[in-house]
Amino acid sequence: MEALISFARENVVILLFVVIGLGYLVGKLKIAGIGLGPTTGILIVGLVIGLAQIEVPEIIKGLTFTIYLFVLGTMVGPGLVRVLTSKSAFKYLVMCVFTAVVAGVSVYLMALVFGLNNIVAGGLTAGAVTTSAVLAAAQGAVFSGSVQLPEGLAPSDAGNILASAYAITYLYGTFGLIILIKLCPTLVGADIAKEAAKLDAVGSVPQKRIAPSVRAWRLELPKYIGSTAGELVKNVEKRREEGALPSLEQVIRNGERLNVTDDLVLAKDDILTFLAPSHLLMRGNETLGPEVAETDALAVDMASAELVLTNNAHVGRRLSEPLNEHGYGISLERVVRLGTEMPIDDEDFELIAGDVLFVFGSARCVSIFADEVGYEVTNQMTTDLMNTSFFIAVFAALGTITVTVAGIEIPPLGGSAMGAMFGGAILGWLRTRSPSMGSVSAPAATALSDLGLSLFIAAVAIGAGGSLISTMQAFGVNLLIAGAFVTTVCTISCFFFGHFIMRLNVAENAGATTGVMTGVAIAEVCKDAKSSAPAVAFGLPGAVSSLTFIVVGLVILAIVP
Incomplete structure (x- = not known):
């Protein structure tokens, strides 16, 4: 065993990929019919291996979460602009901001009640709302020196404690959310399946498009x-x-x-x-x-293509409309929005700039349809690494700029990794305006995001494993209670706000609440609703909440003693 641990310490890169592989394997396991998911699996495996006191170089964490946050930015950029400029999507922004405030207040309250320091409270924030981007941003703030650490605590130790608190609260954040989302419709006296049927009855009846x-x-x-x-x-x-x-x-x-x-x-x-x-x-x-x-x-030349929607004439229209008007000789294979695959058996959801449509048909018809909706990604596996690299470098550098407030140096953009995310959001938005600007194809974006997040979670989990026992001994039961409180209060408050204030349909509200809480089990909600309607309301809130919760996490690090 000593020889194996010694090998792992000397070959951390190999260990990271072992953790990811085992994590995906563990993630296939189910509890009460609900899959753990790869993030939970990697977290569990990394924590167990990390008990052997294996250190992961900080450069690996820095590189991986910078890549992850940048790609996240490219995916949410178009949707964020849509939320900020659309009346129909503005309600989701209001829900995200409301829930972020509730999260911040509830975490701060728990920190006071249980005597949690700012580092533990930051990890609690990330785990209770299951937002890995919050953990990434918090880690970046800790190592950049922009966060005041408890006396005698080194940045590396603070990073590990942050990750331990995240891990301890993450499990209830994931499964507690699913249970709460299933209960919420009952709390307001509604049947989610019946409410979803009302949405499905509006407009055309969804039908599966038959390939030509x-x-x-x-x-x-x-x-x-x-x-x-x-x-x-x-x-x-x-x-x-x-x-x-x-x-x-x-x-x-x-x-x-x-x-x-x-x-x-x-x-x-x-x-x-x-x-x-x-x-x-x-x-x-x-x-x-x-x-x-x-x-x-x-002999007809056939082609498949990845098309990016940039034509403003179709932005805000139902998916079925351009297909029924211009979709000659093609079939729609799938639609990806902000990194999330949308249900194409329901063509009544509104299109937004940056939606990616995967189509198949004759090469001539695909080319005509591409010209109509926007542009075709000419090589689906090619990414514009020149502009991508420049944007990461420039905005990461801007993120390191600090201003002094009351004697404390504060980076307005939240550090280099957060700066990279803002750069990604701008590049993602520019891509909806010009196909030649910073092309990051959907498959490449998904691969980069998944790999960056997996490596980051594996790295922090291994590091957190060494401090997991001490963190549990110091805050264990209190931290579990605090995490459960934050997740429960945020979820129910968000759903009630959507129901009583925003007046959303219950099925739509369940999907939006799952998105606002950055939950991964939207499939469970759709199963209960017997409809894909909740998934339509899931994408935009999920993207925006990744940003609003990051702000909450950074504020908590700054204001909690």
Whole structure:
């Protein structure tokens, strides 16, 4: 065992990846049917291994949480602008600010009642609201020297105690929130499934969009001989009830492919290749002529694409509207907003700038649709590392600037990591204005965010393991009670505020409250609602609360004795 511990101490980088792998494995376990999740798994494994008193170099923590906060900024930037400028989304901002105030007051109260110092209170804040970004920002503030530490406490020890307090309160913050969210509709005398049904009844009934298929016919019957290609497509479209819009992909005349335009006049013996849901093409033999199975006739270039919504004409519209107006020959695979996948079986949620639409269809139709909604990420696995690096460097440097207030040096941006997050938010917003500016593709952003967060949580958990027992001995039961109090008060207050003040539908309110509390189990809420409606209200509050809770955490570090 000593040899293994010695190897781990000398090879911390290897150890971090072992912790992440084991953490994801543990995260697959379920308690009462609810998965622990990777963050909880990594936290548990890291704490256990950290009991062996293994130190992780601070440069690793600094690098990983800077990357994590920067990528978080790129994802929340467009949504934050949306919240600040939209009347319909403004209510979520109000809920986030209200809950942040409740969190700050309740943490401060618990610190006074149980005699918690500012470092323990900072970890309590991060764990009770399960916001890893708060922990990252707090760690950055501690190591930058902008936080007054308890007498005799070194920054490295303070960082470990901060992480221990976070770990002790995180578990109830995760599972207590889920239990409370399930109880809240009952507390106001409502049935979440019935309330969700009311939302689903408004507007069109959600239907699964059927992917298009390719079929071809030789035009021999008289009905469409002499008609234009546009007239033919419109007649096919009239029978459409669901799925992709039909697209006449090619017309072959005497072995030559013609340029397909709406005014192209069709002639006898033309070979017509359609891309449309199969049920629209069932009567092709009755209206066009014999079906053709020749390779050339069915040779349609297909493509998948990641499209970023930047066209203001579609911002604020329902997802179904641009699809029904311009989605010829394509199918929608998924939609990602602020790093969260949205439910595409419900196309009534409003689009915001920066939404990422993943589509599949003919290369021609995908290109046309991309021009309509915004732009296509030409290489889904490529990130503009030049602008990304410059933004991180410049804004991280700005974050180190301090001002002196009452003899205390305070960084207005909260330190280098927080500065990087502001830079990421600006870059994310600029990307919705110009596709050439700081492109960070959705898959790359998700990978960078997940890896950065996993490495950061693994690093702080290993470090916290060494002080976990002493922190438990000093504050254990009191800290658990304090964390449970903060999580419970914040969750119920947020839900009641959304219900009685914001007048939100109960299902929408449950999703928004889960987002405001940065909960991970939105799937559980949707399961209870028997609808995807709560998920639509989840994304924006989750993004904004990551920022408002960071402010709360930094304020707590500054004002708690």
